[in-house]
Amino acid sequence: MPINWNSQMSKKSTTRFLTSTLLLTSFFLSFSASANSNVWEGTPFLSFSLADQTGKIRTNQEFSGKWLVVYFYPKDKTPGCTIEAQNFTDDYAKYQALGVEIVGVSYDDIAAHKDFAETYELPFTLLADTEAQLSKAMKVDRLLPWPHASRQTFLVNPQGIIVQHFKKVKPKEHSAELLKSIRRHQENKS
Known part of the structure; x- marks a missing residue:
């Protein structure tokens, strides 16, 4: 039987859940982007x-x-x-x-x-x-x-x-x- 989110969670709980999910996603995306920008710094330049x-x-x-x-x-x-x-x-x-x-x-x-x-x-x-x-x-x-x-x-x-x-x-x-x-x-x- 499918879960009916409206019956399982109140609107306030649903809003809190979505807000938390968005904040966590935003945090991980920004962390990933900033970590990625320095991936080369401190490493030897590759041979060519x-x-x-x-x-x-x-x-x-x-x-x-x-x-x-x-x-x-x-x-x-x-x-x-x-x-x-x-x-x-x-x-x-x-x-x-x-x-x-x-x-x-x-x-x-x-x-x-x-x-x-x-x-x-x-x-x-x-x-x-x-x-x-x-x-x-x-x-x-x-x-x-x-x-x-x-x-x-x-x-x-x-x-x-x-x-x-x-x-x-x-x-x-x-x-x-x-x-x-x-x-x-x-x-x-x-």
């Missing part, structure tokens, strides 16, 4: 071996002992990606003064990266993650509306440890935000 815009194979070992910005982006020459790359280019001397290398990663191939770098005179490395191996390993891969790397950035210290993960990136503001963060981390020697 990918071709850059010149066809040269680049590995994470060659950046050992340096501060490193690894930024993932959806596609060469699209509006947001171009703005982000141009801002990194405009601020490149500031990154160099702080001893920071910049590496961009997308699913685009070597030829597309070469064209993008030459068109906008990008002074930093672009890696062709055409098989999405690094993007999948770093959990930045997206399938919709087309397969691409989502716009996320990892700040890696000279020991190869991720000290900050930027999961939500605004192309226009990101370089300035990143420079502030790098200075803060370098002052704290993280």
Whole structure:
């Protein structure tokens, strides 16, 4: 025989039960979201071996002992990606003064990266993650509306440890935000 909730519980009890359930659900969802946002911080950046815009194979070992910005982006020459790359280019001397290398990663191939770098005179490395191996390993891969790397950035210290993960990136503001963060981390020697 099915339970008739109206006969088993008063309206006041039902309201209390639903309110408690909603509060608990809300608590667990917010805890899960905040715990998830720091999943990479404090862990070593994953090993990679990918071709850059010149066809040269680049590995994470060659950046050992340096501060490193690894930024993932959806596609060469699209509006947001171009703005982000141009801002990194405009601020490149500031990154160099702080001893920071910049590496961009997308699913685009070597030829597309070469064209993008030459068109906008990008002074930093672009890696062709055409098989999405690094993007999948770093959990930045997206399938919709087309397969691409989502716009996320990892700040890696000279020991190869991720000290900050930027999961939500605004192309226009990101370089300035990143420079502030790098200075803060370098002052704290993280």
